[in-house]
Amino acid sequence: MYTSQFNDMPLSEIINSIKEQGYFFCETAITEQHVDQLLSEVDFNTILVNNNDPGVVISGTQRFLTHCLAKSKKAYDLITSRRVLDICNTYFTERYQLTNHRFCQMRRTLHMPWHTDNNLQHGSQLVGKHPMPGLLFLFYLSEGNPSPFQYIKDSHTWSHKYDHEIYLSDRWVETHHQNEVLNFNVSKGSLIICDIHGIHRAAPFSDPRHVRNTLLFQVDQVGSHYIGHGEQNLVNTEFIDNFSPEIFDYLGFGVRRDYPASPNSSAATMTMHDLLNLQRQLLPLTLKAVVKNLVTTLLPAELIVDLKRTIWTMKSKH
Structure with missing residues (x-):
């Protein structure tokens, strides 16, 4: 899963860099293999309608699989x-929890x-910013990225002065912090971990051929004054092969x-x-639904049940 470059990095070096x-x-x-396996488990092209399975949603030019767990x-x-938990255990001084996660295309x-990511919500409505420590983990899953990650140097130390703002404008950043904008030319398999109080963004881009895939998740040190902070989690219990009180507490x-699932x-x-x-996706399903509704309207319910039993019997023999 992880490369030797990341696995062999001393934990103290990672934590000191963040702080x-x-x-x-x-x-x-x-590894590139793990990136490919991640993407093989997500279908960004199919939008589910009246389907119980967790799926992708669209917001503007972005697609999200929020319930990736x-x-x-x-x-x-x-x-x-274990690597993520070790980073969290070393960075945070009190109880921490996974507060959101998603694939994004x-x-x-x-x-x-x-923006910063220390958001405080009432339901789906952003109502302010919180002072809790937190980390954003951002994994890049695409090559040839024309939209580098941008971070304003040292902004995690002073962004609280602008907690009354939802976003900061391009003009304001260009006027006051143009020389402090750091650009990270990320590639397939890159990782950025940043303090959620730092001001950052993905650089604007316009390229009809470009598709950028990421997996991101946020971990916050949720204090007693912020009970209820965090998005609702759906976890496939089949995936939990690392049972422990630590994991259960981390997942909430x-x-x-x-908070409802975002976006x-x-x-x-x-x-x-x-x-x-x-x-276009719905057209063949609509035609199928029309035929099905005609059949259920015109034929007696008992006859439909008998037909289903006959078809099931024929299939079971083969």
Whole structure:
């Protein structure tokens, strides 16, 4: 899963980098094979409609699989790995929990605002910023990235002055901190761990051929004053092959969670291009539904049951 470059990195060096600089960067943290296996467990092209299975949602030019702990064993292994827990155990001084996680795919164009991730919510509504320590783990799963990760140097030490802001404008950053913007040219397998109080973003891009895949998750030191902080988790119990009180506490078993899964998506958050693609996906299913409804309307229910029994019997013999 992890490369020797990341595995052999002294834990103290990772923690000191985060505490002093606000971030840690490893150019190749996970193997190319593991990246390919991660992506093989996510179908970004199929949007589920009236389907009980956890799936991908669309928000603008981005696609998200929020419930990746319910869908991807490889994501579960990465998020609950001993290496991640060791980093958290060393960095945090009190109880910490996984507060959100998701696969994210960006397509064609994106202009992400400058922001921090110490968000405090009431339901799905952002109501302010919190002072709790936290870490953002960001794994890059694509090659040839025209949208580097950007971080304002030392911003984790002073961003609290702007806790009344949701985002910071490009113009403000260019005026006050242009020379302090750090660019990280990430590639397939890269990892960035950053203090959630640091001001960062993915650099804006516009390229109809570009697709950027990431796996990100956030871990916060949730204090007693912030009961309910964090998104609701869905975990496939089949994936839990590392049973321990530490894992259960980290995943939030038995812990109140007040935030819904993010992003808050619906048909209204889809682009026209994606809406048309969805209609093409629904057309054969719509025709199938029409035929099925005609049959159930015209034929007696008992006859339909007998037909189903006959078909099942014929199939079971083969």
